[in-house]
Amino acid sequence: MATRFHLLQGNEACVEGAIAAGMKFYAGYPITPSTEIAERSAVRLPQVGGKFIQMEDEIAGIAAALGASVAGLKAMTATSGPGFSLKQENIGYASIAEIPIVIVDVQRAGPSTGLPTSPSQGDYMQSKWGTHGDHPVIVISPSSVQECYNLTVRCFNMAERFRVPVIFLMDEIVGHLREGCELIPPEELEINNRIEGNITGMTYAVSEGNYVPEFAAFGEGERYNVTGLFHDDTGFPTNDNTITRNQERRLMDKIRMRRDRIMQWEEKDCEDADVIIVCYGGTARSVMGAMEEASKMDFLKIGMFRPITVWPFPEKALEKLSKKCKHILVAEHNNGQMLLEVQRVVKDNCPVSFIGKIDGTTLTPDDILTKITEVY
Amino acid sequence: MDKVELRFTGSGGQGVIMATIILAEAAYEDKLQAVQCQSYGPEARGGMCKAECIIYDKPIMYTKVILPNLLLALTQEALDKYVTSLQKNATILVDSEINVPEPIKEKYNVISIPILESASEVIKNPMSANIISVGAVNEILHIASKESLEEAVLNHVPKGTGELNLKALNLGAQLVRNYKK
Numbered sequence A: 001m002a003t004r005f006h007l008l009q010g011n012e013a014c015v016e017g018a019i020a021a022g023m024k025f026y027a028g029y030p031i032t033p034s035t036e037i038a039e040r041s042a043v044r045l046p047q048v049g050g051k052f053i054q055m056e057d058e059i060a061g062i063a064a065a066l067g068a069s070v071a072g073l074k075a076m077t078a079t080s081g082p083g084f085s086l087k088q089e090n091i092g093y094a095s096i097a098e099i100p101i102v103i104v105d106v107q108r109a110g111p112s113t114g115l116p117t118s119p120s121q122g123d124y125m126q127s128k129w130g131t132h133g134d135h136p137v138i139v140i141s142p143s144s145v146q147e148c149y150n151l152t153v154r155c156f157n158m159a160e161r162f163r164v165p166v167i168f169l170m171d172e173i174v175g176h177l178r179e180g181c182e183l184i185p186p187e188e189l190e191i192n193n194r195i196e197g198n199i200t201g202m203t204y205a206v207s208e209g210n211y212v213p214e215f216a217a218f219g220e221g222e223r224y225n226v227t228g229l230f231h232d233d234t235g236f237p238t239n240d241n242t243i244t245r246n247q248e249r250r251l252m253d254k255i256r257m258r259r260d261r262i263m264q265w266e267e268k269d270c271e272d273a274d275v276i277i278v279c280y281g282g283t284a285r286s287v288m289g290a291m292e293e294a295s296k297m298d299f300l301k302i303g304m305f306r307p308i309t310v311w312p313f314p315e316k317a318l319e320k321l322s323k324k325c326k327h328i329l330v331a332e333h334n335n336g337q338m339l340l341e342v343q344r345v346v347k348d349n350c351p352v353s354f355i356g357k358i359d360g361t362t363l364t365p366d367d368i369l370t371k372i373t374e375v376y
Numbered sequence B: 001m002d003k004v005e006l007r008f009t010g011s012g013g014q015g016v017i018m019a020t021i022i023l024a025e026a027a028y029e030d031k032l033q034a035v036q037c038q039s040y041g042p043e044a045r046g047g048m049c050k051a052e053c054i055i056y057d058k059p060i061m062y063t064k065v066i067l068p069n070l071l072l073a074l075t076q077e078a079l080d081k082y083v084t085s086l087q088k089n090a091t092i093l094v095d096s097e098i099n100v101p102e103p104i105k106e107k108y109n110v111i112s113i114p115i116l117e118s119a120s121e122v123i124k125n126p127m128s129a130n131i132i133s134v135g136a137v138n139e140i141l142h143i144a145s146k147e148s149l150e151e152a153v154l155n156h157v158p159k160g161t162g163e164l165n166l167k168a169l170n171l172g173a174q175l176v177r178n179y180k181k
Helices: A010-021 A035-047 A058-070 A081-097 A124-129 A145-162 A241-256 A283-295 A315-322 A338-346 A365-375 B016-029 B076-082 B102-107 B115-121 B126-141 B146-156 B162-180
Strands: A005-009 A023-028 A051-054 A074-079 A101-109 A115-119 A138-140 A165-171 A178-182 A265-268 A275-278 A302-307 A309-311 A327-332 A352-356 B004-011 B033-039 B048-056 B070-073 B091-095 B109-113
Touching: A005 A010, A005 A145, A005 B016, A010 A023, A010 A035, A010 A074, A010 A101, A010 A145, A010 A165, A023 A035, A023 A058, A035 A051, A035 A074, A058 A074, A058 A081, A058 A101, A074 A081, A074 A145, A081 A101, A081 A124, A081 A165, A101 A145, A124 A165, A124 A309, A138 A145, A145 A165, A145 A178, A178 B016, A265 A283, A265 A315, A275 A315, A283 A302, A283 A327, A283 A365, A302 A315, A315 A338, A327 A338, A327 A365, A338 A352, A352 A365, B004 B016, B004 B076, B004 B126, B016 B033, B016 B048, B016 B126, B016 B146, B048 B076, B070 B076, B070 B126, B091 B115, B091 B126, B109 B126, B109 B162, B115 B126, B115 B162, B126 B146, B126 B162, B146 B162
Parallel strands: A023 A051, A023 A074, A074 A101, A101 A165, A138 A165, A275 A302, A275 A327, A327 A352, B004 B070, B070 B091, B091 B109
Antiparallel strands: A005 A178, A101 A115, A138 A309, A178 B033, A265 A302, B004 B048, B033 B048
């Protein structure tokens, strides 16, 4: 690519970010509105010495990507709601077997096949609770094409550093949006790689000073076991209560103890805002449009609080703001999912209202301003 | 500059999405801010198709067009559906086969040119109707430079059809100039 600046779709920028981060393997099953991620990966990966495989379904897509990751490659798969449901079992497997992987969910409307080409944010809770059992979760949500690029890099960094599945929770709004994007070359980006190591016979042992086991690429010397069962340092299953307790605690703590470094959010004009709107992903564009409109007229002061890391949820920052503002409005393209998290954090600090939309279109700036005048 | 908000409508397969991509890309090349998006049904061909593009010299917050200042309609169905929400003094660019009701002609700046016929008869390629439309829209609104627009067209048309499509681009502009006369 000749220049750094390109007009790209969010889906395309996601692939470019993945390539910049070092993705060498993609397996998946195309589904609207994520298909451009598969298409561009198919073109770009062979150019950088990587592999693209279209699998027979979404389950096989994530399974193949996990296999590639265990064998030492940075791997990604992408899908939309129906495929995201199918991938849940393997997301749990990646969590307990500590396999780095990036899973992109470009959300579309409705349960089941719903509205394939329309926006929604109905998978917010699923991105945390979709797979069974207690497990560590990192979910990141972009609101511009530039963020689709930059944050995909971050997803890979988190996945590799913490040996976890990281979910990139996009939506149709940003996935299909084209706008300018600076393709920052890898040498100017922070790129994290997995800590490689080889403790003979103890592939799941955590060495002093580390919070995850060092990674031995499967097939490169060390023979070891990978399992979805609780396992000891050798990787073989165990029923030992102490080992199980310690492993579960370490899996959760590797994220929980470092959440302050993981969480990112944006506060825009929150300082003296009467009303703060909480939103994420593509919905932020409707909210910023509303703020722009409001600034042109005699209106209340509106601020925006936008979690970029939507899980873990940046609760301390929101709690602080909720003690200063007069009202919080949560805007989502669903029936109120992050709303529950906001209510849990804000408690009685200020009133919390909600605006949602699920009809195949996006919230307009007008919808939001009208709602504010109704509730404030 | 005033914010340019374009809505291109037609039938799936006519290339209206591509037309907005080309205009957005050319404007971006000219250092303007541009966003482009589209809505379409699950069918690949024949469904109603709507593509939008906003061009501005400041950051663009909300990414969808609410009231366009230019509507392109390549089918009667598309005009009938989208003519109801336009900015005051908007321009409506339609194919000359489309029937535009008198009140609409009085209310808006209607430009009716033979886009589909010119694609088939002059360019000898019905698929070039979208490029003719791009040329016409840029002639009306002067969004992008000639160089950037040509480059954007060449980036997106199949190899071997470049010359033909540049001809289509110029023809679109020509049709608008002639219409003014």
